[in-house]
Amino acid sequence: MEPLGQDEIRASFVNCTRGEAKGVTLPARPEEIPWEKREFLGWRDPKAAARAYLVLPYRGETVGLSLRAAPRPKGRVLLSNMCGLCTTTHPLSDIALFSGRRAGKLGREGNTLGIYACANLACSQYIRGELKSDVPQPAETLSLEERVFRLEDKLHRFVERVLESR
Template identity: 70%
Template sequence: MQPLEVDQIRASFVNCSRGEAKTVTVPGEVPWADRDFLGWRDPKAPARAYLVLPYEGEVIGLALRAAPPARSRVSSNMCAFCSTTHRVSDISLFSGRRAGKLGREGNTLGTYICANLACSRYVRREIQPEIPQPNEWLTLEERIERLEDKVHRFVARVLESR
């Protein structure tokens, strides 16, 4: 991912107001070269999360909300973006308003992803989840391509009515 300035990040949000975008706490140092998207949770409000990524020639930002951890009998779950299996407590349901008319009508879209939004790092195996992973024979390039495809599909669904 190409480095972005704070102003570019704030201007990229498509599912929140300009006023809301101005209040976003933007992360400091980012290892841009090893990221497929910029994802972070607001340290001042951990239920708020943000995704920013290149999408079809522009930079798109999504404001998301993390649901409280689920109480479940299931012990693990898989991230919809990076296909990493985690303990249930390390996966969160993130939802965000849809862009455009549907978002103004109150429609949201959600998906279960890594609670720390470190999908790029899991795909590159820079960090390991706490539970064993199923064997996977994809190359690094194939894992990155799969991650990008899944993130882009989510963004496309958010943007449908824009």
């Protein structure tokens, strides 16, 4: 991913108002992010745990999505779940349902889309082995390049669905 500045990150959001984008709590200083090892920039808002953000290159532009993390369900029988982006298996507490308003008319009507993903949005680090899950992983024969492609494909499909009505 190409390096982005704070203004570029704020200007990228497609499913929230300009005022909401202006109020986004940005991640660590952009100059400290290892951009060359990231397929997307994802972070949880440290001031509001239910808020999350994704920013990624999509069809020649930078697209940002404002998301909400659903509260963890109580009384679930599942002990683990798989990220819908990087396919890393995690304890249930480390997977979150993120939902975001759709862009355009459908979003203004309250229409949303969701995806189960790593609660810390660190998928790029999991596919590279920089972070490890506490749950044993199924054997994977894909190369790093193939895992990166799969992650980007899943991200782009999600963004495409968010932007459908724009």
